Amino acid sequence: MSIISLEGVGRTVERPDAPPLTILSSVDLEIADGDRVSVVGRSGSGKSTLLNLLGLLDRPTQGTIRFDGAEVRRLSDARLARLRGASIGFVFQQFNLLPGRTAIENVMTPLLYDRGTAFWRRERLATEMLGRVGLGERITSMPDRMSGGEQQRVAIARALVRRPRLILADEPTGALDLETGGTVMALMEEVARETGAALVTITHDPAIARRAVRHLRLDAGVISPLDDEPGPGGTSPADATAPIGAVERAPLARVAATETDEVLA
Numbered sequence: 357m358s359i360i361s362l363e364g365v366g367r368t369v370e371r372p373d374a375p376p377l378t379i380l381s382s383v384d385l386e387i388a389d390g391d392r393v394s395v396v397g398r399s400g401s402g403k404s405t406l407l408n409l410l411g412l413l414d415r416p417t418q419g420t421i422r423f424d425g426a427e428v429r430r431l432s433d434a435r436l437a438r439l440r441g442a443s444i445g446f447v448f449q450q451f452n453l454l455p456g457r458t459a460i461e462n463v464m465t466p467l468l469y470d471r472g473t474a475f476w477r478r479e480r481l482a483t484e485m486l487g488r489v490g491l492g493e494r495i496t497s498m499p500d501r502m503s504g505g506e507q508q509r510v511a512i513a514r515a516l517v518r519r520p521r522l523i524l525a526d527e528p529t530g531a532l533d534l535e536t537g538g539t540v541m542a543l544m545e546e547v548a549r550e551t552g553a554a555l556v557t558i559t560h561d562p563a564i565a566r567r568a569v570r571h572l573r574l575d576a577g578v579i580s581p582l583d584d585e586p587g588p589g590g591t592s593p594a595d596a597t598a599p600i601g602a603v604e605r606a607p608l609a610r611v612a613a614t615e616t617d618e619v620l621a
């Protein structure tokens with residue numbers, strides 16, 4: 357079932373001393389339950405702008421976005437905020453954990469919006485989710501005492517604790533080494549699969565992009581499918597973000613289940 361659909365979506369911004377800038381144009385995209393989508397593109401191609409639209413953080417200036425069948429333009433900001441909190445989980449490159457709050461306090465934060473949920477239940481849900489990402493023994497740790505990979509696992513637990521239908525990951529492995537990045541991705545994919553969530557990953561890393569089922573490329577605000585096998589003069593997930601003439605195929609990320617088992621051991 358479709359979670360979010362974009363039809364002819366564009367975003368143009370006004371600039372004080374220059375003509376309006378079109379950042380995205382004519383984007384048609386549908387994300388369904390359980391989808392695995394990667395989006396690659398050079399710096400400035402519009403990836404964050406697309407993510408902000410998918411995350412209901414911004415509104416398009418052209419076209420129509422429907423979330424769960426409802427036209428987003430007809431929804432108030434308050435309704436959008438509620439929808440976002442309940443249905444969308446965000447994972448960022450820099451983790452964005454609250455400093456000075458323990459891992460469990462961070463994971464409980466999104467549950468504060470569930471007004472009817474008692475403290476003990478929020479605590480139990482957060483504890484369970486931290487256990488699920490292999491941090492059951494670290495629930496009272498402060499983020500600044502944790503490694504990058506552990507912090508990202510806390511961020512994943514936070515993103516998933518309300519069981520969102522859509523997870524938007526913006527360069528989720530950008531601050532991690534190759535091996536930790538692969539482990540964190542495997543874990544995020546596995547937890548998303550268990551909860552049935554769709555996962556959209558924006559990445560510069562071809563190996564991370566290749567883990568998705570559908571591969572998309574943004575080029576100067578225009579989105580197109582990216583074939584696995586490059587056609588004549590075409591690109592593949594491996595070279596979509598590399599400078600022209602400097603294509604180097606990264607080895608496939610190791611997606612072995614054992615990676616996740618190690619984390620969860």
Ligand SMILES: Nc1ncnc2c1ncn2[C@@H]1O[C@H](COP(=O)(O)OP(=O)(O)OP(=O)(O)O)[C@@H](O)[C@H]1O
Pocket residue numbers: 369370371377379397398399400401402403404405406
């Ligand atoms: N509000 C705005 N006003 C003016 N220009 C903007 C605005 N938002 C984005 N842009 C410009 O639009 C282009 C696309 O921005 P966006 O952040 O979506 O790119 P990106 O693909 O995410 O880049 P990166 O990979 O470097 O993060 C950039 O050139 C950016 O400077």
